[in-house]
Amino acid sequence: MSLLAVVISYLIGSIPFGFLLARLLKGIDIREHGSGNIGATNVWRTLGPVPGLAVLLLDMGKGVAAVMLGRQLGGAETELLAALGVLCGHSWPVFLSFRGGKIIATGAGVVLAVSPVTVLVALAVWLITVGISRYVSLGSMLAAISVPVTMAVLKMGGAYILFGVLLAIFAIYKHRPNIKRIMDGTEFKVGKGRRD
Template sequence: MPTLIAIIISYLIGSIPFGYLVGRLWKGIDIRELGSGNIGTTNVWRNLGPVAGIISLLGDAGKGALAVLIAKQLGGPSTVLLASLAVLAGHSYPVFLKFKGGKIVATGLGVLLSIAPLVALIAAIVWLLFVGISRYVSLGSIAAAVCVPVSMLILVDKWQVILFGFIISFFAIYKHRDNIKRLLAGTEYKIGQKKM
């Protein structure tokens, strides 16, 4: 029962759409009607500026960390991993926005910082390197997602956590499938690129 409670609470926490709320409270707009239509940090930053973007990032990462914290109080390692999946599912498929949410990168960062901080640090460095060189946020996110299970294979000795790393990596890449198509077509948005 505690595990089920942790999963439900984590899903509901994940469903809190910080990007959407920032848009509504910051500018009185629906962020889903701007840019990529995504409620995540990148779209908020791109359309509402860095302050709004940072608030969205902290909110999304914070709910990932909060879900892990609650799960640790309610159960053991398995409860934590299931709750972590639930908070990511909530962010990606939020009940409050008709199950249309973000791409789990920021929330995933919050989760990883709580269960595998060194892996999170490596992923963040990979993200920064790829974004800095290519100016594609999506490419940085995909590269960071790929490095998560690879880093876990090297640094983590618990097979459940490694499996968790592979699952969230696959999920993050899947959520970026439209970005991958645009990257291959050469039509993906670059940082600093003028809006059409």
Template sequence: MQLLAAIVASYLIGSIPFGYLIARLYGTDIRQHGSGNIGATNVWRTLGPIPGLLALLGDAAKGALAVYLGRKTGLQFADLMAGLAAMVGHAWPVYLRFKGGKIIATGTGVMLMLSPQITLWAVLVFALVVATSRFVSLGSVCAAISVPVLFRLYGYNWPYLLFALTIAAIAVYKHIPNLRRIAAGQEFKVGSRKK
């Protein structure tokens, strides 16, 4: 029961749409602007760095809180399941009819709790890809894909690898529209002016 309660609570926490709520404070429905996504990147592009940073911190915090709740149960791998539940909540939030974000910020909060070292490497992958391609979405996908590779390199056991492969798959799936826009030459680049 403890594990189930932690997973349900983590999903509901993950479902809190910080980007949407912060944009509402600015009188904006973020779903009607930019990419239409409720995540921190779209909030940043649409409303500026302060709202974007607040959305980023809120989304990361809910991921970190979920891992904490999982650990409080004292059960093995409950932190992984709770962290995954928070990311699923962010991607498919019950409060917004299951139309949510792309798990990168929430996943960062989860990963910081699980392994700061692997998180640092993933952030470096993200930064390198964005610096060379100017696509935040491509950097996000590459960072997500790097996580299972890094878990393997650091010798984590199979539950961690399964967890990492699952979140990488979700991240890639949620970014399919971005990848299609990149292929079509229509994706927003860092430093480009808003159209």
């Protein structure tokens, strides 16, 4: 059942909502615009807030759906394996030649399903960081780092904390280009034009 949950979750994660919505609304390949990413942030910057918010909610929904599926097919271990599956699907979608998003929205959906308190803390970290630095990417990375810390404070158990650590590492890895641009001073800042 665990393997089935992982495979189905990977396929769920592979559904490229950002790509599909950009095709539907504007007839464009979102990968050829802005940062080239299929996630909510690039859709927001390229198509506007309404499509961006729609992609955010849909990508979060993938994370929630995967955890719920894993929970139905098994216990805590299965739901966490399903969570990893959906994150891998979003990041390396089979439907887009394995070129996907940065897992932040889908990861938020996963954490929401696993621990609503943890996702609220992560949201607060994101809002504070973006409010001070105006870097969405930095806010996303720090929010991801807050996940295992909050899970540890909540004493959620070793498996969940380990998952949180993997999520944070995964998020930082996917943001390598953003880290370089932050260090170079060329990273997009909220309110400073359109560039990721």
